[in-house]
Amino acid sequence: MIDKSILLDDKKFTVGIFDDSDKLLHAVGTLKKKGVKIFDCYTPFPVHHLDKALGYERTNITIGAFLCGMLGSLTGFTLAYSMNVVDWPMIIGGKPQDISVFTSFIPVIFELTILFTAFGMVILFFARSRMIHGIKEDLLSRRQTDDHMVIAIDNAESQDLSNSEIQSLLTSEGAIEVDGARESFNTSLTDEENLVQKLMTQ
Amino acid sequence: MGHHIIKEVSQEKFVFTGRAKMVAIGLFLIGAILAGVGAMDVKNNWDSIGQHATEDVHTEEAAEAHEDAGHNDHHATLADANPHAEDGHTETAHGEEAHGDHHAPTWMNRVWANLLMNSYYFWLFSVAAIFFIAVNYVANAGWAVMLKRVMEAQSAYLLIGSILLVGIILGAKDTLYHWVQYFHSAAAGDESAAGYDAILESKAWLLNNTSIFFFIPFVLIVWILIRMKLRRNSVAEDENKGLSMFKNSTRWSAGFIFFFAFSFSALSWLIIMSIDAHWYSTMFSVYNFAISFVTGLSVMMVIVQYLKAKGYMEMVSDEVVHDLGKFMFAFCIFWGYIFLSQWLLIWYTNLPEETVYFAARLEGGYKTLFAVNIFMCFLAPFLVLMMRNAKRSPKVLLTAAAVILIGHWVDTYLLIMPGTVGDKAGIGMLEIGTTMAFAGIFIYVVLNSLSKANMYPINHPYVLESANHDVGP
Structure with missing residues (x-):
């Protein structure tokens, strides 16, 4: 199995999970305005203007x-x-x-x-986009491929705001779920296997 | 986020200033004077035009050789094996020496052909505009609603353009259309006569006076009435909200498109294809439609850029202009596709009665224009407008529109001139002057119509969709 190198296993993320693309877009704008460096957003469908909001350049x-x-x-x-x-x-x-x-x-x-x-x-x-055949995607939320949208902020990166401030900001922007230190899990495993693996490493 | 959502369109109105009027009228007057001087020049030098150049000697030889080569096939289809008149050299390969009374082109041919060409060329802009309005209604398209008044203004030329076109056709028909000459001749309808032409006789059901005097005006009147209905609905919509006008316009548009598909084809056969009455192509009406639509879009682009440069249409975002640019790009390809479809089949099959059309355009002075036509109408805009940045830059868009418009001017020239003037055609003061004069009329009519109504159809149900339009990354 090929590991996707975007999400590394040992990284910890502050995540805000949204069920509305407009709220997600607004949250990204607010976070950017406050100087928070966003690692990436994960959405099940293309959200208009999200690339502009995240400051991505047009593809070549x-x-x-x-x-x-x-x-x-x-x-x-x-x-x-x-x-x-x-x-x-x-x-x-x-x-x-x-x-x-x-x-x-x-x-x-x-x-x-x-x-x-x-x-x-x-x-x-x-x-x-490094979508090689046979790859097992690392997910932050199982429903990010279904109907939930995730904002991921790398905890290793230095931010102007504290972790709890970011979390409360995400909550005020309408996140249905906020997590201060989430690790990715691999989709090749079931939830139980992921849990077992996590318990075994601890 | 940076994405501001427009919730209300602020209305504005175009003012047709005295200066713009002067420019339009001046263009018309200068053009008319130039055309008049050019016409006199052509008249006085008629015998020497196309005679002294060495290239034209080749043309005549080539045309003659071609006629001989195509002779057997072509004339075998005629009921009467009449030896063709030996004076038929001044015109390029047409096979029109088949009938007895042969008309060599006179200087009036060039004047009439030139008038027909320019009236047809500018008329196509307005046809494309009304078609575009109708298509937008039928397809429920929202992005171009902010440009709707520009399209309406452009389609305002349909009335005067149609009057000019019909007037010129009626004036020019005896000079330009050799089938009219044939049906006036003694040989028409008489199988035993010397100049009997079975091909033209078989087309008599279409190529006759009824078509010219009644069918063309009938079609144009229907178009003008539908255009008036759509325009009235659009202006009335500014006063009262609701969907009633929109629904009514959609119905009229659907009817128009249905009628347009047949009637435009018939008009293109009657007005242009019947110049080479022995020849026919099933792609021809589509080809004319392609010219119409791509030039119409380019003119629309020029008007929008003019208005933006004058400080109007601030609400029309780059996104809408970008999509208009995409449309231009797409229909350049469409024209190339239709051109190839017509050319490829005729080239491959190599039937003499079909190749006469291209033979006349690939010999002598037309060869260069033929290449210029393909380059300006397809290759250059295709390569330039492909880039995203090009479609967002007013300068590049304007240049592309100018290239397309000049290219299709040459295209229309190539449609008409070889069959009417032959190797005595040329682009001189007469041609340029006439184009300027028509451009003056067109600009005056369009800007005048634009100043008569508000800039935006503010109660159109899709006006906010258009104002907030976004083409994506």
Whole structure:
């Protein structure tokens, strides 16, 4: 099994769990305003403006898409040209066998551009977000993949506010559950196994 | 958070200043004078145009060679094996020497063709605008509601544009449409006559006076009435809240789109495709629609940027403009797709009666414009507007819109000129002057209409959705 390196086992987090994306968004804004450094947010669906609120920059993956598309175009052209002109020239419809039949290459170029862009984007996206096949995600709350949203603040990071102040802030922002020192658990194990493992390490 | 939610749209009204009026009228006058001088110039130098250049000698040879090559196939379909007139060289490959009384293009051909081209080009903007309004109603789209009055103003040109278009078609039909000339000739309807043309005879059910005198005006009147209804609803909505106007407009829009799909196709056949009456393409009406929509969106973009530069439309966020830019981008690709669909099949099949259309456009002076057309209408906007930042920068958007508009001006030129003027066509004072004059009329009508109503349809149910529109990351 591959460990995901974003959440490490020995890290402790202050978490606020929300059941409303608007409250979560507002809470993130308030925490940021107070100078609290947020580790990450975990939501079961994309929350609009959350990336802006967390101060994330826009992804550059679109440039990758363009390059993949260019690669596809080039491949398509090379493929069609090398086959129809260089390797095995065939007379089709009385057309010449040189670059002047570029029109007939266009469908090939088009299709391969799409194919390369689509596959390239999937591969790039999974690579960039480290979603490798077979990975078992570390969760902070079991329902973060269902209907709850989590704000995670790394306890190791130095903050302007004390831990209890952050917790009360989260509560006042409408968190349904607040925890001062939560560890992640692995989804490959059941709740009981996680508990047993935790008790055994203590 | 930084995301401010707009709960109320503050109303404003566009003022059509005297200076803007002067610019529009000035543009019209200068354009008209230029066109007049250009027309006289063309008239006086008519015999020397297209004769001295060495390139045109090749054109004639190529056209002749093409005619010979296509001769057997093409004329085999004619009922009458009439030897074609030998004076048919001044026009490029058309096969129109098939009928007896052949008209060589005169300088009036160029003037009429030029008027037809420009009236059609500007008319397409207003057609696209009314279609866009209707589509937004039918699709229940909210993002563009803040721009609705711009679209309405743009569609205001439909009335005067249609009058100009119909007037020019009626004036030009004897000069430009060789099927009109054919049906006036003695050979029409007489199978034993020398110039009998079976292809044109088979199209007589569509290409006749009823279509020109009644069908085109009928379609245009229906469009204008629906446009008036939508505009009245929109203005009345400012006064009374509620969904009644919205629902009524949606119904009219649905009807309009249904009618539009058929009638626009028929108009594009009658007005443009019948210039090359022997030729036909099933993609042609879609091609014309693609030109219409992408130019209409580009004009809309220019108007929005103009208004923003003048300090209006502060409420219209970058997000809405971004989506309009996306629409431009998408329909550049759409045009490229339709162009390819038409070209690819004709190129592959290589049937003489179909290739005449492109043969005329790939020889002589048109070859450069053909390449320029593809570059400006598809390649350049495709590569530039692909970037997100480009769609959020007014300068890049304006440049792209200008490139698209000039590109499609060339596109319309290529639709009309080869079939009407042949190798005597050119872009000179006449063409540029006429375009300026039409642009003057268009600007005056649009800005005048814009100043007649409030800037935002404030009681439209989706106005806040549009004001708060967000395209996402």
